[in-house]
Amino acid sequence: MSAPRSATTPLLLIALVALATLLGSQGPVTVRSATDSALITLVVVVGLMVFTGNSGVYSFGHAGFMAIGAYTAALVATSPEYKRIELPDLPAWIGNRHFGQVEAVLLGGALAALFAAVIATPLVRLSGLAASLATVALLVVVHDVAENWERITRGTPGFIVDASQPGTWKLFPWTAGAIVVAWLYKRSASGLRLAASREDPVAAAASGIRIRRERAVALVLSAFLAGVAGGLFALHFANISPLNFYLSVTFTMVAMLVVGGAESISGAVAGVIAVTVLLQSFRQIEEGFTVAGVHVPARPGLSDFGLAIGLLAILILRPRGLTGGRELRPPRLPARLLERPAEAPAAKSEIG
Amino acid sequence: MSEAIQHIVDGAALGSFYAIFALGIALIFGIMRLVNFAHGELIMVGAFAIYLTRTLAWPLIVLAAIGASVAIALITERVAFRPVRGASPATLLITSFAVSYLLQSGARLVFTSLPKSADIHPLLRRSFTVGDVFVSWLTVFTIAVTAGLLVALAFFLRATPMGTQMRAAAEDFDAARLCAVDANRVVAVSFALSGLLAGAAALLIVGETGTLFPTMGLTPVLFGFTAAVIGGMGSLPGAVLGGYVLGAGSTVLTNTLPHGVAPFRDALLFGLVMLVLTVRPEGILRARGTVTRV
Helix, strand or coil: CCHHHHCHHHHHHHHHHHHHHHHHHCCCHHHHHHHHHHHHHHHHHHHHHHHHHHHCCCCCCHHHHHHHHHHHHHHHHCCHHHHHHHCCCCCHHHHCCCCCHHHHHHHHHHHHHHHHHHHHHHHCCCCHHHHHHHHHHHHHHHHHHHHHCHHHHCCCCCEECCCCCCCHHHHHHHHHHHHHHHHHHHHCHHHHHHHHHHHCHHHHHHCCCCHHHHHHHHHHHHHHHHHHHHHHHHHHHCEECHHHHCHHHHHHHHHHHHHHCCCCHHHHHHHHHHHHHHHHHHHHHHCCEEECCEEECCCCCHHHHHHHHHHHHHHHHCCCCCCCCCCCCCCCCCHHHHCCCCCHHHHHHHCC | CHHHHHHHHHHHHHHHHHHHHHHHHHHHHHHHCCCCCCHHHHHHHHHHHHHHCCCCCHHHHHHHHHHHHHHHHHHHHHHHHCCCCCCCHHHHHHHHHHHHHHHHHHHHHHHCCCCEECCCCHHHHCEEEECCEEEEHHHHHHHHHHHHHHHHHHHHHHHCHHHHHHHHHHHCHHHHHHCCCCHHHHHHHHHHHHHHHHHHHHHHHHHHHCEECCCCCHHHHHHHHHHHHHHCCCCHHHHHHHHHHHHHHHHHHHHHCCCCCHHHHHHHHHHHHHHHHHHCCCCCCCCCCCCCCC
């Protein structure tokens, strides 16, 4: 096994994200805000890749896990005095809690993971389309509860989180951590067994792989990352409502993963960066501008339109995404310098 | 007693709505294993056609709504779904999400996201009472239009050569092609039919609410999809049955849920979908050709 060489993948990806963050943090306020948002989105998209990329089952329910993480983190990080005003009907045992930011985010992730563990039992029985549809149903359920459980969530208008906002470089360690966790899982025995079940479920089952168990493990880990992303979202933007965690964010998330290539962590990272840059450029046009005295009026909806076109183009022209499921690696030295036998077949087995 | 009849009438009207949504989704799924989330946007496009022609006579409005939905259904099939035909169902699902998002943001670009209003015919807002039962003309139309469409669709599928080809393609697409069924034609016709159903749905929805907006397709597609899943994905009688089961179920839930739980009706309904998918993934009526063999 060429473990040392493949360990460079997460390091390269983290370096890439650091570079993108550095570039973004120098820009105007809209670009800085998009950079922060992308760092949070990276956590959830990498989390989505842990389940979807390794199992081949598309989940549309991760925004629901995000919502659970976000509301949990928001509820425990907001000061008790503020909660008494914003959420007077909150049960006292939540109302009087006050956690630090890191603990709040981790608790958000933990609760999302716990929820995933509960629903994993029915969910992992399903394959392919039925599983994807069940996750859509899951998303609707979580959204409906968030919208109507007003005692806890304040319903549709949402609530404002009273906690100091973490800055760009406080988000960065979470993103880097998510990449490392995803890489560790992908290289683990469970991750490899799950990837085998994605490639050929029948052969995998015949080789003694318990597909349902591996899927459940991936789902719980993946929901943890989504919950962490939700917690970060709540504390960073300090204002959450059920609509933040519904179809629009689901679509963006899945689009990012598909555009980048669902089967690799590099794909998830590339997808988030590519789609963020695309959306951001469209948003500049969307808001209207003046070129050489000619005023181009604002066109709301243009960035979503552009994203949909981009996703369709990728689906039709390059269905396996920009990375095609491969991981980012340093360029290989010519084989004769390494004095090792040709490693093409070995390299092939590492893909996926 | 009259209260019970009232609930039955309301449930039947709601069920007819859901059945029309579900049929459009099940029709496409049966042929090409595509869960078309863009079906809601076909309804939305039909609604905007009603808005654009709202000053004309009602037969022209009906033609415009159905024509627009059918046209968009055929265009999306040709441009987006044909190139990915044969891909995995998950890829098809994502493609339909992309198409749905594209049409939605396109509508926002052109019409902005502010709701518009349109009135098809004043009669739809009137109502009458039979004994103590309150019936709106819209309910009558909804049930009649659904029944008419069901009969026409059944006739088409059973008694015409194209219908036979479609049923063959739904059962085994590859085998049907080997028997010289023109795949492109069958798929195009099923998209046209789903567009027709979407146009009819648009007329009924705008007739009921009088308002339209770019995201209006979401609720119909979610409930239509739920009904199709409950009834058995790909089975057309199943979709209709699922629609009425869902209509009856949500009427019962609305009227029997205790006050504290009532707002969570949709959460319960979609929880039920998850349950159905887990316990009986093939739905109430299993469609032929949807069972995977190893």
